[in-house]
Amino acid sequence: MNWLAGIGAVTIGKLSSFGRATLMLFGAIIAKPQFIKNVPLTIKQIYAVGVQSLLIIVVSGLFIGMVMALQGYTILVGYGAEGSLGPMVALSLLRELGPVVTALLFAGRAGSALTAEIGLMKATEQLSSLEMMAVDPLRRIIAPRFWAGMISMPMLALIFSAVGILGGHVVGVDWLGVDSGSYWSIMQSTVDWDKDVVNGIIKSAVFAFVIVWIATYKGYDSIPTSEGISKATTETVVYSSLAVLGLDFVLTALMFGIE
Amino acid sequence: MENLIEIDNLSFSRSGRLIYDDISLRIQKGKTTAIMGPSGIGKTTMLRLMGGQLTPDSGDIRFKGESIPQMRRKRLFEVRRQMSMLFQSGAMFTDMTVYDNIAFPLREHTSLSEDLIKTVVQLKLQAVGLRGAAHLMPAELSGGMARRAALARAIALDPELIMYDEPFAGQDPISMGVLVKLIKALNDALKLTSVVVTHDVTEVLTIADYIYILAEKKVIGSGTPEEIKNSDSPLVQQFLQGLADGPVPFHYPAGDIKQALLGSNS
């Protein structure tokens, strides 16, 4: 019977933690948002969360585009269909790899940093100190970071896809000799704005929501010791990566599943 | 004498462990009250209870006659503008300069122009002797300087009450002397009410008007420094003289050591 009690305790623990996370989110962004005051703070966070992630996103996007062109070419050339390399690269990036790989990189680069930063603020009593100064840390610390993530991630995913398409061009056209005109023109006629681009943006907005929520909550709820913060940081990366992959399947089924 | 804070029959427990069992305290207006006790007894907890960050299990805490645990969040935030807390670590915001740290409460809660804010910040920094350090980041300050900078921030809005959490812990003798002098000076010049939580006996005896000594979830002694020094309670004397063993045992509760070392097979 002990294992049953164990399962119960774990479930209650998870549920109450989910409840606290929801309350935190509610307090930070729904109850009385302070848009005007938050704008400069959010811009500062967009720099920390978004701009600082730019390099890793660009480099990864470039390499992934190059690898895809290489792999795609070797498959397509067997059917004499190497002209379709452009749409293949573009669709894979816009629909899947752009949002998903960006989200995974974002969780590792920005999510972990958010958790560690907020956890340290808690450990060094900065959050309590805000409370005692009659400033709500949810609105002052959590909200700007949340919005910054929501704004940055879809942009990063688009940049990732764009750079990847260029990387595909470098390998496919400049190196392997696919015709540049067909790379671009077939891509243009195949890629659909709503179906491919907008759906990709929606995906990365959903991923952003989940990652930033997990990252800020894990920091805010961390045990303010060195082990506590390191555990919270690890959990952020693990949980948000798993959540991204799981949600990606659900979203893909909803968006591209057979009607 | 008027009381700024009145604590009545307070009980508080944390993670199922009782920390305070039915205790009552009074903080007199305009005076420096010290709360002393060994580490881990719940001194920081007491300050957080007074600041409304924690809610007691039972009993009441009144600030100017108004019950803090029963306040709504909005009212609590209004009341907190009249109080200020100097955290043990200083709790300076690490992403801003010393200047911006001290300007922070002013920018949040007043509509002063940047010019006026600059004047106020410089005055506060001058008071703690750090006007020259305004441009530094908190990480560049020594421990004593960080605590003084935090003090400047704590008095930025001219609060009525300052709560000091172990202001002397980990300070060298010089910065200790500086802090003692500052706390005294602020209390006299600004007519503040101060609550100092500490276990540094000598310093407290020089600055406090009234002292409470906590141990074992209770107030074990209280009075003016004179009364405390002459107390005949063995607990109080153990604490004042720093004796390792006495009514407060040296050992954390444990079984018999012979049994533990020789094993249960003997």
Ligand SMILES: Nc1ncnc2c1ncn2[C@@H]1O[C@H](COP(=O)(O)OP(=O)(O)O)[C@@H](O)[C@H]1O
């Ligand atoms: N967040 C917390 N959760 C559970 N217990 C805590 C927490 N913070 C402090 N405690 C416990 O409460 C007791 C009192 O802590 P504290 O007020 O910090 O003591 P002091 O300041 O006198 O050293 C300690 O035994 C500590 O372990």
Ligand SMILES: [Mg+2]
């Ligand atoms: Mg303490």
